[in-house]
Amino acid sequence: MVHVEGLTKLYGEFTAVNDLSFSIQPGEVVGLVGPNGAGKTTTLRCLAGIIPPSRGTIRVAGHDLKTDALAAKRQLAFLTDEPRLFDYLTVWQHLNFVARIYQVADYEKIGATLLEELELAGKRDALPGELSRGMKQKLVIACGLLHSPKVIYFDEPLTGLDPYGIRKMKDSILKRAHDGAAIIISSHLLHLVQEICSRLLILKNGRKIADGTLAEVTRQFSGQTGDASLEEIFFRATTDAGTPPPPPPVLPAARP
Amino acid sequence: MIAALFYLQVQSTRNRLVTRFKRLKQPKYLIGAVAGGLYFYWYFYRYLFGGNGSGVTLNGTIPPEYLPLVESAGALLLLIIVVFAWLIPGDRAALTFTEAEVAFLFPAPVTRRNLVHFKLIRSQLRIFFTVLLLTLFTRRFGGNAWIHALGWWLILSTLSLHFLGASFTRTLLLDRGISNGRRRLVVFALVAGLVAVVWLWVRRTLPAPTTADTADFKAFADYAQQVLNTGPALYLLYPFHLLARPFLAPDATAFLMVIGPALLLLVLHYIWVAGSDVAFEEASLEASQKLAVRLAAVRSGNWQAAGKTLKPKRAWFKLTPAGPAAVALLWKNLIGVGRIFTPRLWIFVAVILVACFAGFGGSTHAQGLSTIVVMMIGLVLGYSLLLGPQLLRADFRNDLPMADVLKTFPLRGWQIALGEILAPVAVLASCQWLLLLFGFAVVIFMPVKQEPLVVAIGISAACLLPVLDFLLLLIPNAAVLLFPAWVQTGKEASRGIEATGQRLIMAIGQLLALVVALVPAALVFLAVYFPLKMAFGPIVPVPFAALAASLVVAAEAALGVILLGSFFERFDVTEETTR
Numbered sequence: 001m002v003h004v005e006g007l008t009k010l011y012g013e014f015t016a017v018n019d020l021s022f023s024i025q026p027g028e029v030v031g032l033v034g035p036n037g038a039g040k041t042t043t044l045r046c047l048a049g050i051i052p053p054s055r056g057t058i059r060v061a062g063h064d065l066k067t068d069a070l071a072a073k074r075q076l077a078f079l080t081d082e083p084r085l086f087d088y089l090t091v092w093q094h095l096n097f098v099a100r101i102y103q104v105a106d107y108e109k110i111g112a113t114l115l116e117e118l119e120l121a122g123k124r125d126a127l128p129g130e131l132s133r134g135m136k137q138k139l140v141i142a143c144g145l146l147h148s149p150k151v152i153y154f155d156e157p158l159t160g161l162d163p164y165g166i167r168k169m170k171d172s173i174l175k176r177a178h179d180g181a182a183i184i185i186s187s188h189l190l191h192l193v194q195e196i197c198s199r200l201l202i203l204k205n206g207r208k209i210a211d212g213t214l215a216e217v218t219r220q221f222s223g224q225t226g227d228a229s230l231e232e233i234f235f236r237a238t239t240d241a242g243t244p245p246p247p248p249p250v251l252p253a254a255r256p
Numbered sequence: 257m258i259a260a261l262f263y264l265q266v267q268s269t270r271n272r273l274v275t276r277f278k279r280l281k282q283p284k285y286l287i288g289a290v291a292g293g294l295y296f297y298w299y300f301y302r303y304l305f306g307g308n309g310s311g312v313t314l315n316g317t318i319p320p321e322y323l324p325l326v327e328s329a330g331a332l333l334l335l336i337i338v339v340f341a342w343l344i345p346g347d348r349a350a351l352t353f354t355e356a357e358v359a360f361l362f363p364a365p366v367t368r369r370n371l372v373h374f375k376l377i378r379s380q381l382r383i384f385f386t387v388l389l390l391t392l393f394t395r396r397f398g399g400n401a402w403i404h405a406l407g408w409w410l411i412l413s414t415l416s417l418h419f420l421g422a423s424f425t426r427t428l429l430l431d432r433g434i435s436n437g438r439r440r441l442v443v444f445a446l447v448a449g450l451v452a453v454v455w456l457w458v459r460r461t462l463p464a465p466t467t468a469d470t471a472d473f474k475a476f477a478d479y480a481q482q483v484l485n486t487g488p489a490l491y492l493l494y495p496f497h498l499l500a501r502p503f504l505a506p507d508a509t510a511f512l513m514v515i516g517p518a519l520l521l522l523v524l525h526y527i528w529v530a531g532s533d534v535a536f537e538e539a540s541l542e543a544s545q546k547l548a549v550r551l552a553a554v555r556s557g558n559w560q561a562a563g564k565t566l567k568p569k570r571a572w573f574k575l576t577p578a579g580p581a582a583v584a585l586l587w588k589n590l591i592g593v594g595r596i597f598t599p600r601l602w603i604f605v606a607v608i609l610v611a612c613f614a615g616f617g618g619s620t621h622a623q624g625l626s627t628i629v630v631m632m633i634g635l636v637l638g639y640s641l642l643l644g645p646q647l648l649r650a651d652f653r654n655d656l657p658m659a660d661v662l663k664t665f666p667l668r669g670w671q672i673a674l675g676e677i678l679a680p681v682a683v684l685a686s687c688q689w690l691l692l693l694f695g696f697a698v699v700i701f702m703p704v705k706q707e708p709l710v711v712a713i714g715i716s717a718a719c720l721l722p723v724l725d726f727l728l729l730l731i732p733n734a735a736v737l738l739f740p741a742w743v744q745t746g747k748e749a750s751r752g753i754e755a756t757g758q759r760l761i762m763a764i765g766q767l768l769a770l771v772v773a774l775v776p777a778a779l780v781f782l783a784v785y786f787p788l789k790m791a792f793g794p795i796v797p798v799p800f801a802a803l804a805a806s807l808v809v810a811a812e813a814a815l816g817v818i819l820l821g822s823f824f825e826r827f828d829v830t831e832e833t834t835r
Contacts, residue, residue: 011830050663050829073666084661088592090568099577100584101665107577127566 001026001182002047002151006056009042009206016042018206020056024182024199026150029173031197032186035238039206040186044153047184048078061150074102077144081156083136085128091115092124094143102147114142118168133160141172152176154185158192170196194230204238261366261374269381276752284739285754292757296392325477327504328484331496337415338496341422342443346436351375351420351536372530375420383412403511407503410518414499417525424532450492457487495521569594581667585675586682589650593683609694613701626702630710633695637717640688645728648680652733652824656740660829670821673733677817680729685722692718712795716802723809727773730816731766737823773812781805 002024009017017039024030032040046053049065049072058065063072089097092111099107115121118138128136137160144152154173158166173196177183184201187193193200200217202210210217214230221236235246279285351371353361361371391405429439462482483489498517505511572590575583612629655662655676662672692714699710739762784804788797 045660045829048664050660070666070668073664076664078664080660084658086588086592086658088566088569089588093571093588093591096571096575097584097588100575100579100587101581101667103577103581105577125568127568129566 001028001061002184003059004047004056005058007043007046007053007058008055009039009046009051010054015206017046017053017203020203020206020208022201022208022211024151024184026180026182027177028199029177029183029185029197030199030201031193032184032201032203033188033190033193033234034203037205038203038238040203041155042206043203044078044155044184044186048076048153049073050078074147075149076151076153077147077149078153079140079144079155079157081159083128083133083140083160085136085139087128090125090127091120091131091139091142094139095146098143098146104147107146110146110148111142114145117172118142119164134162134165137161138165141169145172145176149181151182152184154183154187156187156189157185158187158189190230190234200230202234202237210237261361261370262377265374265377265381276754280754284758288757288761289752289754290757291760292753292755295756295760296753322477323504324485325481327497327500328481328489328493330500330504331493332484334411334415334496334499335493338418339443339447341419342426343440343447345423345426347423347426368533368536369530372420372532376417376526376529379416380413383409383416386412400507403505403508404503406511406515407505410502410515410522411499414518414522414525417522417529421525421528421532424529424534424536427534427536428532450488454483454487454489454492457489458483461487580671581665582671582675582678585672586678589654589676589679590682592650592654593648593679605690605694609697612698624705626698627705629698630695633691633698634713637688637691637721640684640691641721641724641728644684644687644725645680645732648683648729650679650683651676651729653736656736659824659827662824663829668821669823669825670818673820673824674817677726677729677733677820681722681725684725684729688721688725689718692721708795709798712798715799719799719803719806720809723806723813726813727809727816728770730813730820731769731773732762734816734820734823735762735766737820737827740827774809776812777805777808780808 004023005021007017007020008015020039020043022030032043034040042051045051047058047060047065049069052066058072060072061075063069063075065072085094086097095107095111095114098104099111104110112121115124118141120135120138120142123131123135128139131139137157141157152173157169157173161169170192173183173185177198185193185197194214197214199213200210201208202217210220212220217237218230218233221233280289353375361374366374387405387408390408391401394404394408395401426436426439430436462479484493498514498521501514502511502518505514569591571587573587575587652673665672667675695714696711699707699714781801781804785797785801788800
């Protein structure tokens with residue numbers, strides 16, 4: 001569903017993403033992890049067609065993002081960590097607007113269901129300024145899912161959500177994957193990645209340093225034992241050679 | 257403790273200035289700074305300490321016999337400002353702090369009085385800059401720069417303290433159960449009473465103004481001087497006279513003679529403010545949060561959210577899910593603009609029309625008056641071409657911070673460009689057509705000089721204005737995509753001489769681009785006009801030539817949209833913008 005070949009993004013002499021290649025099949029949930037500045041967001045922005053890659057090809061649902069951008073963009077949704085909404089459009093007007101952009105004929109039915117599912121039904125006529133951060137995030141999700149995309153990119157999807165929202169979001173991601181969507185989740189929340197991702201893609205300094213299922217990546221970085229946690233794997237994979245990973249936190253002894 | 261607050265202010269200012277100087281390493285800021293510097297030098301600085309451009313002093317341009325009147329007018333203006341400070345605001349005292357200042361200073365062991373002093377130190381910085389600008393401006397008309405600067409500083413500092421003191425008093429009154437409504441009623445009654453006293457005194461002691469008193473400026477000035485400089489008005493305005501006098505002093509000796517009472521007023525205000533013990537923290541906390549929201553809105557480009565509390569607005573039309581996708585952007589931006597053509601507006605227009613016709617209809621000067629109305633409409637239409645594209649910014653200039661969202665839409669660049677630009681064009685052209693309709697109504701129902709020519713020009717304007725609007729709006733939109741750091745996005749303009757220079761260069765560039773774009777249309781206009789003129793005379797060909805010219809402009813606009821679309825497709829969302 002998503003096929004990336006030799007993706008490179010340069011900013012002047014700085015290489016943000018370096019020769020990245022991978023593929024994602026329908027139903028797969030890929031966790032994109034890496035330290036700050038690894039190139040995760042730049043990668044997602046290139047995959048969403050927001051910024052053009054300096055080199056390489058990206059195919060989304062069979063369409064080349066460079067030569068057939070419109071067909072590719074119709075199949076994807078990019079949900080950012082920071083809710084980007086139009087301040088003067090109400091919740092329902094956002095859905096109305098997105099429906100016209102993506103030509104969603106039955107948007108009223110789908111939109112109502114999404115608002116119900118995301119517990120925003122009572123906020124139809126509210127402006128973003130009247131919504132909490134979590135609600136804004138939910139509205140972005142509703143807008144992104146309105147046209148039933150086949151490819152969904154999430155950049156820190158749990159930011160601002162309460163425990164109920166987090167649970168619903170996880171369920172929603174897994175449901176979309178079950179329905180055949182290809183999903184990439186960029187997150188620093190390793191427990192989220194561990195919980196719902198079927199594959200892991202670790203970036204460091206713009207380069208891919210690991211790509212495989214959790215078990216495969218664990219084997220790659222834990223000396224064949226397969227007993228390390230994802231956090232431990234992350235530190236081993238992303239810490240420079242010769243630099244020891246940060247020690248685990250030491251909890252104070254419980255008072256008698 | 258005050259030393260720490262002073263350190264905070266000084267270091268913040270220093271770092272801000274250092275940042276500004278450091279960014280001059282970038283050519284765009286350096287070029288802007290040079291252009292801005294030249295502009296300020298040419299228009300203001302060269303008059304500051306040397307001779308002035310006109311060769312006359314302020315007091316030289318105002319005859320000495322009018323100086324008391326000017327002083328009284330200034331005092332009256334200050335009185336009005338002060339009255340408004342007591343009449344209009346309804347909020348509790350809220351010293352505006354940033355969120356960082358609230359976080360650091362409010363929980364810290366800093367007394368309320370020290371916080372007030374911190375606020376006063378900071379307000380002085382703002383006042384110094386305002387004084388500099390005002391002095392640069394007023395110095396152009398002559399006078400001594402130092403006297404002007406000190407005069408402005410006294411006026412602005414005293415007013416600033418007065419506003420603060422008034423807000424403290426307002427809060428004290430609210431704490432004692434005296435509502436804003438009651439306070440306003442008392443202030444209004446007091447002001448009305450004082451105005452009544454002055455009016456009664458004028459009626460009893462001064463002869464009623466005759467037509468001779470309003471016949472020329474001198475007679476009018478003499479009468480006004482009598483009203484303001486004698487009787488109760490003089491006593492009422494006395495403190496304000498004290499404040500205005502230093503600014504109007506003709507020389508250093510006169511200045512030294514009048515500075516004492518003005519300084520005393522300032523000191524009394526300081527004692528009033530520093531001595532007030534009003535709980536302002538809660539209101540300040542709320543104000544700082546509002547400020548943070550406003551800044552965040554501005555920085556994200558949503559300046560509508562920055563100005564006031566937004567309310568949901570109805571769409572101008574129903575947006576169906578099928579049809580050209582670019583219309584969705586028009587629909588969205590029109591909601592952002594808000595509904596202009598409301599029933600209230602139509603009623604207003606109808607009332608104006610009826611009033612005009614009723615007023616002019618029976619007048620012996622009907623033709624002259626209606627001609628003036630038509631000329632004024634022409635003038636407003638001309639200004640709308642100049643100002644409209646600057647004021648109506650519901651296009652890329654507002655949406656640029658959302659460029660990453662727009663780029664994910666499955667639309668071609670030209671579709672997004674068209675959708676973005678349509679809303680301001682639609683609004684501006686609708687307003688212009690409304691004015692034209694008004695003008696046509698005047699022409700139809702009233703006698704107008706050179707009626708056929710007026711009608712021909714009106715029809716031509718109806719053809720040309722929408723496409724000209726389109727062209728005029730394309731230029732700043734192209735500029736914002738090509739030079740995002742040079743064009744203001746959102747409401748908050750970037751500051752400094754370099755930003756002024758950047759804006760100046762952009763304005764000149766836009767003007768040049770417009771002139772170049774209009775050359776082909778002008779040539780076509782002439783090519784159509786002159787042959788037709790030989791056959792039909794000078795008036796009939798005007799609309800036809802205008803129609804041909806508007807087709808040329810429309811073709812240019814269409815090409816412009818395609819070009820704008822390609823600019824947007826190539827626009828890198830990681831580019832720096834003015835924020």
